[in-house]
Amino acid sequence: MSDKILELQHVTKDFGGLRAVDDVNLTINRGELRCLIGPNGAGKSTIFKLIMGVYPLTKGKIFFKGQEITKMPTWKRARMGLSIKMQIPGVYGELTIRDNMRIAAQNYVNPKELDDEIDRLINFVGIQDLGNEIVKNLSHGQQQWLEMAMALASKPDLLLLDEPVAGMGPEETEFTAQIIKKINDSGITIIFIDHDMEFVRRISQKITVLHYGKLFAEGTIDEIESNEEVIKIYLGTE
Amino acid sequence: MNKLNTENTVAALLFVYLLIYPFISSEYNIMNMSYFLAMIFLSLSLSLIWGYSGIFSFGQTAFFGVGGYAYAIISMNFNNPNLTLLSFILAILIAGAFAWILGYFMFYGGVNDVFVGLITLCVTLVLATFMAQTAGSQWKIGDVLLGGDNGINNIPSLTFGSVTLYGTNLYYVILIVLIVIYILLRKFGSSKFGYSLIAVRENRERSQMFGYNIPFLQTLVFSLGGVLAGLSGVFYAIWGNYMSPSSMAISAAALPVVLVAAAGRKNVTAAVIFSLIYYMFAQYLSVTGTEYAFVILGFVLLIAILLVPQGIIVTIFNLIDRYVFKKS
Numbered sequence: 001m002s003d004k005i006l007e008l009q010h011v012t013k014d015f016g017g018l019r020a021v022d023d024v025n026l027t028i029n030r031g032e033l034r035c036l037i038g039p040n041g042a043g044k045s046t047i048f049k050l051i052m053g054v055y056p057l058t059k060g061k062i063f064f065k066g067q068e069i070t071k072m073p074t075w076k077r078a079r080m081g082l083s084i085k086m087q088i089p090g091v092y093g094e095l096t097i098r099d100n101m102r103i104a105a106q107n108y109v110n111p112k113e114l115d116d117e118i119d120r121l122i123n124f125v126g127i128q129d130l131g132n133e134i135v136k137n138l139s140h141g142q143q144q145w146l147e148m149a150m151a152l153a154s155k156p157d158l159l160l161l162d163e164p165v166a167g168m169g170p171e172e173t174e175f176t177a178q179i180i181k182k183i184n185d186s187g188i189t190i191i192f193i194d195h196d197m198e199f200v201r202r203i204s205q206k207i208t209v210l211h212y213g214k215l216f217a218e219g220t221i222d223e224i225e226s227n228e229e230v231i232k233i234y235l236g237t238e
Numbered sequence: 239m240n241k242l243n244t245e246n247t248v249a250a251l252l253f254v255y256l257l258i259y260p261f262i263s264s265e266y267n268i269m270n271m272s273y274f275l276a277m278i279f280l281s282l283s284l285s286l287i288w289g290y291s292g293i294f295s296f297g298q299t300a301f302f303g304v305g306g307y308a309y310a311i312i313s314m315n316f317n318n319p320n321l322t323l324l325s326f327i328l329a330i331l332i333a334g335a336f337a338w339i340l341g342y343f344m345f346y347g348g349v350n351d352v353f354v355g356l357i358t359l360c361v362t363l364v365l366a367t368f369m370a371q372t373a374g375s376q377w378k379i380g381d382v383l384l385g386g387d388n389g390i391n392n393i394p395s396l397t398f399g400s401v402t403l404y405g406t407n408l409y410y411v412i413l414i415v416l417i418v419i420y421i422l423l424r425k426f427g428s429s430k431f432g433y434s435l436i437a438v439r440e441n442r443e444r445s446q447m448f449g450y451n452i453p454f455l456q457t458l459v460f461s462l463g464g465v466l467a468g469l470s471g472v473f474y475a476i477w478g479n480y481m482s483p484s485s486m487a488i489s490a491a492a493l494p495v496v497l498v499a500a501a502g503r504k505n506v507t508a509a510v511i512f513s514l515i516y517y518m519f520a521q522y523l524s525v526t527g528t529e530y531a532f533v534i535l536g537f538v539l540l541i542a543i544l545l546v547p548q549g550i551i552v553t554i555f556n557l558i559d560r561y562v563f564k565k566s
Contacts, residue, residue: 075446090447108449153448
């Protein structure tokens with residue numbers, strides 16, 4: 001089996017006259033915990049949506065587990081093992097936590113094991129006491145954790161996390177970092193987007209920098225932080 | 239005792255009442271009640287597609303009309319009482335197939351939300367207008383004249399063996415089918431398919447990322463709604479031995495939407511109760527003109543949308559649950 005789990009070849013996306021993603025080549029290996037960084041508008045979230053098939057590509061190809069998925073509908077990609085936690089929590093606000101989890105899990109879990117699996121996942125992200133709570137009443141952090149549990153319910157091979165700690169305090173961020181490490185340790189490949197460099201340093205093995213839709217740099221956290229071009233565009237010059 | 243709540247209690251009492259209704263009522267009232275029950279399927283069809291899966295349709299009376307006309311045309315061409323059951327089944331399937339085709343082009347074409355309402359309304363009105371102009375002798379299918387505005391008369395009653403359904407027999411058949419479908423719809427709410435539809439209703443874009451084939455689910459439930467509306471149309475045609483384009487006209491098309499919205503669109507029991515109350519009320523007022531019922535219903539809808547957007551019946555259920563059954 002190939003080590004590559006995801007491969008983007010010359011991926012380009014135009015929105016009208018705006019080129020949001022420009023000829024990006026990106027390879028992610030199985031088991032990686034890769035971070036995408038870049039200034040606002042660099043195309044990070046757009047790349048996630050291209051990987052999930054929310055937007056069609058303008059040019060290029062995407063391969064997942066060795067199979068081309070460029071034109072595959074989103075739901076089939078999800079069933080192949082791709083999963084995502086969105087930037088703005090993509091939870092069902094009017095439903096309870098358990099109902100949210102059921103919707104996320106029922107396509108992947110044997111009906112007899114569904115309740116146990118829901119318990120296991122909400123316990124894993126620390127919201128087990130809130131199962132019957134309506135989701136719109138939860139805090140932002142709790143919604144983020146719920147969505148992470150929902151994203152895990154499909155037993156994915158590759159998990160995309162779009163700003164998993166946005167809006168969280170230090171303790172919540174630390175807890176989230178532990179969750180992400182545990183998910184990765186269980187064998188799930190993760191790509192995540194974040195702006196919090198402390199958080200990135202805490203968990204990431206390899207970083208990809210995007211700028212104006214292009215792949216700008218790639219390397220370990222030390223390599224990226226010492227890259228003068230990256231410092232100039234993103235990390236600040238002082 | 240978890241299942242003891244207002245909705246279940248009211249539903250049980252209502253169906254018990256309907257089961258004994260023929261013993262305590264006149265033949266005339268039984269006939270009227272058969273008509274009311276037949277029309278409830280139309281509200282249930284909308285409750286299914288709008289309430290469960292968020293598809294707002296003005297087209298349920300189109301499927302009602304297709305079902306009724308299909309039964310009339312097929313059964314009158316067969317001209318054999320033993321084949322009325324086959325005609326019944328074929329007519330419902332045709333209504334479902336029509337809904338599937340319309341749904342396929344809408345949902346796989348990316349049409350959603352208010353545009354589904356507009357398209358389905360247009361389809362309904364086109365169908366009603368088309369059928370209204372089929373008055374000449376050139377407009378016939380097989381041996382059956384379509385009849386234009388006057389519609390089709392002398393549609394055969396449904397026959398099982400040597401029993402022709404009429405009066406109390408017909409009443410019980412409609413009631414039993416209604417109870418079965420009601421129970422299925424209630425069960426369906428907590429099934430895997432039911433949750434799939436809730437996922438469609440709550441957030442289509444997100445749900446596809448959980449592996450839901452959204453256009454397929456929308457098309458499927460839309461066609462099931464077509465089957466239910468078609469069933470309503472077939473029962474209507476059997477009940478009155480008559481079918482006309484007015485059953486698809488604008489006021490008829492708006493009625494299920496009004497009834498389901500005012501009752502509480504996510505609750506099938508509410509749709510059953512409110513539809514029954516409306517049709518009984520409309521019948522009561524019919525001696526002075528049914529339009530009064532529409533005026534009052536319009537007023538009730540206005541109040542409902544302003545004060546209780548989740549629906550009148552659902553709000554009453556919740557209040558009784560809170561104060562009588564002590565549920566939060």
